[in-house]
Amino acid sequence: MNHAPDSGLMPYTMTNRMDNWWIEPLWTGLGFLAFIIYTTWAVFEADYYWWSAGAEGFGGYLSPFYSPLIFINPLAEGVAPMSHSWLGSWPTWWPNLIPASPALFILFGPLSFRLTCYYYRKFYYRAYFMAPPACAVKGIEQKEYKGETSLFLFQNLHRYTMYVALIFIIILSYDAILAFFRNGQFGVGVGSIILLINPILLAGYTFGCHAFRHVVGGKHNCFSCSKGKQKIRFKVWQGVSWLNGRHMFWAWISMIWVAFADVYVRMVANGSWVDFNTWGY
Numbered sequence: 590m591n592h593a594p595d596s597g598l599m600p601y602t603m604t605n606r607m608d609n610w611w612i613e614p615l616w617t618g619l620g621f622l623a624f625i626i627y628t629t630w631a632v633f634e635a636d637y638y639w640w641s642a643g644a645e646g647f648g649g650y651l652s653p654f655y656s657p658l659i660f661i662n663p664l665a666e667g668v669a670p671m672s673h674s675w676l677g678s679w680p681t682w683w684p685n686l687i688p689a690s691p692a693l694f695i696l697f698g699p700l701s702f703r704l705t706c707y708y709y710r711k712f713y714y715r716a717y718f719m720a721p722p723a724c725a726v727k728g729i730e731q732k733e734y735k736g737e738t739s740l741f742l743f744q745n746l747h748r749y750t751m752y753v754a755l756i757f758i759i760i761l762s763y764d765a766i767l768a769f770f771r772n773g774q775f776g777v778g779v780g781s782i783i784l785l786i787n788p789i790l791l792a793g794y795t796f797g798c799h800a801f802r803h804v805v806g807g808k809h810n811c812f813s814c815s816k817g818k819q820k821i822r823f824k825v826w827q828g829v830s831w832l833n834g835r836h837m838f839w840a841w842i843s844m845i846w847v848a849f850a851d852v853y854v855r856m857v858a859n860g861s862w863v864d865f866n867t868w869g870y
């Protein structure tokens with residue numbers, strides 16, 4: 590519906606679109622806000638991110654929010670054995686005002702990749718900055734628009750944070766393997782399946798990102814003109830392009846699942862939920 594400038598409505602409502610264009614920026618804005626609120630709480634809570642039913646050997650469930658474990662605070666509840674720490678016990682130089690949470694050391698990695706993602710930029714520019722809130726809908730006036738060359742120059746880091754995301758997929762895949770063992774004994778639990786699905790969904794999101802698509806097929810104008818290895822590269826590029834065409838789906842399902850994986854490990858570790866498994870714990 591087209592509103593006149595003197596209708597008393599905000600400028601960003603001026604549009605000829607007849608559909609409910611505001612629904613997408615609303616649900617994406619609220620959905621991501623809920624994820625940020627929960628993640629912030631989970632990171633600073635710093636307890637119950639590991640479960641192995643008392644088993645001290647190889648194996649256990651580790652929340653993806655806390656992987657890898659750089660340091661471990663042995664005084665916290667529901668924490669992994671010290672053998673899982675990369676650098677040992679919690680450092681004495683850590684400020685008392687900041688919770689001793691292992692997640693604080695690794696959060697910047699996956700978060701920097703998502704915040705600079707092309708899809709995430711699209712939805713949070715629309716949902717939070719109304720620039721614009723939707724296609725063909727007038728948003729906040731920008732007198733001297735400079736794109737992402739000034740304040741948002743850091744968005745260009747996406748092509749580099751992609752490699753950080755790839756490293757995390759490897760680490761979380763190792764955690765998924767750990768989830769199938771207790772004291773070196775192979776088995777399967779509900780948590781094992783949840784933690785296995787997690788890196789698979791993250792891989793679908795990461796391998797479908799625009800930066801990875803450029804790495805695979807960038808600087809090539811004609812794949813069909815190539816032979817040998819280039820033909821293989823073309824097939825890989827086609828697979829990446831298929832994922833890229835569903836980038837929004839992978840972005841949301843992987844984000845929701847990583848939060849769900851943390852919830853599951855936390856609830857099992859604090860005794861609120863029972864993990865059905867073949868070990869009999």
